[in-house]
Amino acid sequence: MKVEQISIFIENKSGRLAEVTHVLGVAGVNIRALSLADTSDFGILRLIVDKTDLAKSVLKEKGFTVNKTEVVAVEVPDRPAGLSGILHVLDKAKVNVEYMYAFVERCGENAVIIFRFDDTEGAIKVLTDRGITVLSGERVYGM
Amino acid sequence: MRLGEGRIWDPLNECLGREEIRMLQFARLRDTLDRVWRSVPRYQEKFREAGIVPRDIQTLEDLAQLPFTTKEDLRLGYPYGMFAVPMREVVRIHSSSGTTGKPTVVGYTRQDLQTWTELAARFMTAAGVTEDDIVHIAFGYGLFTGAFGLHYGAERIGASVIPMSSGNTDKQVMIMQDYRSSVLVSTPSYALTIADRFERLGIDPASLDLRVGLFGAEPWSEEMRREIETRLGIIATDNYGLSEVMGPGVAGECTHKCGMHIFEDHFIPEIIDPDSGEVLPPGSVGELVLTTISKEAFPMVRYRTRDITRLDYEPCSCGRTSVRMAKTMGRSDDMLIIKGVNVFPTQIEEVLFQVEGCEPHYQLIIDRIGSGDVLEVQVEVHENIFFDEMKKQREFIDQVEKKLFSTLGVGARVKLVEPSSMPRHEGKAKRVIDRRSR
Numbered sequence: 001m002k003v004e005q006i007s008i009f010i011e012n013k014s015g016r017l018a019e020v021t022h023v024l025g026v027a028g029v030n031i032r033a034l035s036l037a038d039t040s041d042f043g044i045l046r047l048i049v050d051k052t053d054l055a056k057s058v059l060k061e062k063g064f065t066v067n068k069t070e071v072v073a074v075e076v077p078d079r080p081a082g083l084s085g086i087l088h089v090l091d092k093a094k095v096n097v098e099y100m101y102a103f104v105e106r107c108g109e110n111a112v113i114i115f116r117f118d119d120t121e122g123a124i125k126v127l128t129d130r131g132i133t134v135l136s137g138e139r140v141y142g143m
Numbered sequence: 144m145r146l147g148e149g150r151i152w153d154p155l156n157e158c159l160g161r162e163e164i165r166m167l168q169f170a171r172l173r174d175t176l177d178r179v180w181r182s183v184p185r186y187q188e189k190f191r192e193a194g195i196v197p198r199d200i201q202t203l204e205d206l207a208q209l210p211f212t213t214k215e216d217l218r219l220g221y222p223y224g225m226f227a228v229p230m231r232e233v234v235r236i237h238s239s240s241g242t243t244g245k246p247t248v249v250g251y252t253r254q255d256l257q258t259w260t261e262l263a264a265r266f267m268t269a270a271g272v273t274e275d276d277i278v279h280i281a282f283g284y285g286l287f288t289g290a291f292g293l294h295y296g297a298e299r300i301g302a303s304v305i306p307m308s309s310g311n312t313d314k315q316v317m318i319m320q321d322y323r324s325s326v327l328v329s330t331p332s333y334a335l336t337i338a339d340r341f342e343r344l345g346i347d348p349a350s351l352d353l354r355v356g357l358f359g360a361e362p363w364s365e366e367m368r369r370e371i372e373t374r375l376g377i378i379a380t381d382n383y384g385l386s387e388v389m390g391p392g393v394a395g396e397c398t399h400k401c402g403m404h405i406f407e408d409h410f411i412p413e414i415i416d417p418d419s420g421e422v423l424p425p426g427s428v429g430e431l432v433l434t435t436i437s438k439e440a441f442p443m444v445r446y447r448t449r450d451i452t453r454l455d456y457e458p459c460s461c462g463r464t465s466v467r468m469a470k471t472m473g474r475s476d477d478m479l480i481i482k483g484v485n486v487f488p489t490q491i492e493e494v495l496f497q498v499e500g501c502e503p504h505y506q507l508i509i510d511r512i513g514s515g516d517v518l519e520v521q522v523e524v525h526e527n528i529f530f531d532e533m534k535k536q537r538e539f540i541d542q543v544e545k546k547l548f549s550t551l552g553v554g555a556r557v558k559l560v561e562p563s564s565m566p567r568h569e570g571k572a573k574r575v576i577d578r579r580s581r
Contacts, residue, residue: 007531009524011561037533041558042524046531063563065524069531098532116532
């Protein structure tokens with residue numbers, strides 16, 4: 001029920017983001033979702049791609065620092081208060097969200113949000129217990 | 144002519160002919176060598192290793208046959224092993240900041256303190272200080288030799304001394320205004336901090352009595368001199384000394400500002416190639432090596448200062464005949480002086496090694512922003528120290544910054560950079576980029 005995400009360290013200078021996407025494009029890796037957290041010095045680029053291991057190895061070859069982490073893809077009803085309901089469930093269960101970002105594609109009628117939790121296993125249990133759909137990696141990479 | 148300009152404190156000893164200087168130096172050198180041979184086992188051991196006894200030194204040029212004394216020798220002798228007199232004859236102890244371990248301890252006999260006082264009076268007079276001045280000493284009083292050296296020198300001249308010590312800039316400014324300080328003694332960077340404060344408080348330096356500054360304890364450029372002179376409206380002079388050799392009073396500039404007069408009746412300077420150890424011909428740029436020829440408690444034979452400079456034997460128009468050393472141009476080891484604090488890249492490397500758990504790739508960038516030195520430690524990121532969460536990444540940086548501060552005693556900014564962003568020379572990274580001296 002977990003999704004693999006790669007994070008890439010990017011120095012805050014021109015052309016670095018373009019270099020990442022270029023390297024992935026040449027390797028035939030498709031980016032499914034992304035988020036960039038940045039400071040004045042550097043940024044952390046997080047990606048969900050269709051071929052995680054390939055993406056990681058081609059980026060490392062090009063000298064990038066890449067880590068792999070597990071995140072959770074959650075189906076969120078695409079209507080007002082859809083996300084709010086889910087965050088409320090998590091808050092009540094005292095699960096912390098480290099960061100989150102939206103998926104480009106929809107899954108049927110629902111939106112998909114990627115979550116990074118402090119306790120991934122615990123979060124999955126809380127969500128599935130409440131009938132909230134957590135998407136598998138295979139499902140997400142192929143969307 | 145400005146007040147105090149052109150005076151010479153000790154014309155007899157400061158204006159000797161070259162041959163007279165050499166004769167005096169040789170006599171005093173022989174005496175020093177006899178004393179260290181008798182009193183300091185470490186020197187005797189080193190001389191024996193080099194196959195030399197003091198009487199082999201027959202001319203001044205023979206000095207080059209003697210082994211160097213290094214910081215390592217002083218470390219091995221910690222604390223009193225290099226003292227040449229019994230402790231009952233030592234009346235003062237100072238010490239210099241250590242590299243990674245123990246500091247260097249130095250001692251002075253009553254006679255040493257008198258000599259030091261006289262030499263400080265010499266270079267302060269050369270900078271234009273007179274008995275009519277009010278000397279504001281903004282060096283820290285303590286184990287550091289800076290404050291005491293100039294304090295006694297100024298009193299010897301007959302000036303009024305304000306033993307202000309360092310820090311608390313607002314109070315410094317108030318005292319400068321109210322007590323009518325005419326001479327400022329500080330690090331050059333602190334002089335700029337004071338200039339900044341004047342500006343912020345809307346104080347016109349021309350409304351003060353300040354006219355002369357004596358700056359030392361850290362390297363500074365001619366550009367910085369111009370800035371201090373313009374912003375404070377004073378004559379800014381440089382002086383040189385190191386606690387291992389005595390403290391301030393080894394050399395100082397006259398108002399012609401064309402190099403620092405070395406007091407050759409007390410110190411013999413040599414310039415060597417820092418790699419081969421060979422003595423270089425006059426005028427060459429190299430490492431300054433100093434031999435003390437009058438000190439009793441802590442004599443130094445061919446001490447490697449690690450400071451890079453050049454010697455100029457041309458007579459100066461001020462009338463002093465002593466050789467002049469150029470402003471120091473850098474170090475032959477990797478020591479950095481940041482905000483007056485001695486910092487070695489190895490200390491930073493150790494901290495990074497501890498937090499990263501492996502050989503760090505890093506670069507140090509030192510710059511002078513406004514009036515303060517800024518140290519930036521650029522660290523190449525790798526998987527162990529890279530996190531997908533910004534919070535953890537920030538925590539890592541904070542942790543390194545805190546450790547660096549507690550180890551170095553001076554703040555550093557940590558910046559993460561991508562791997563291989565540092566230029567590597569023959570497989571080894573260029574560790575230090577000092578932008579202050581441009």
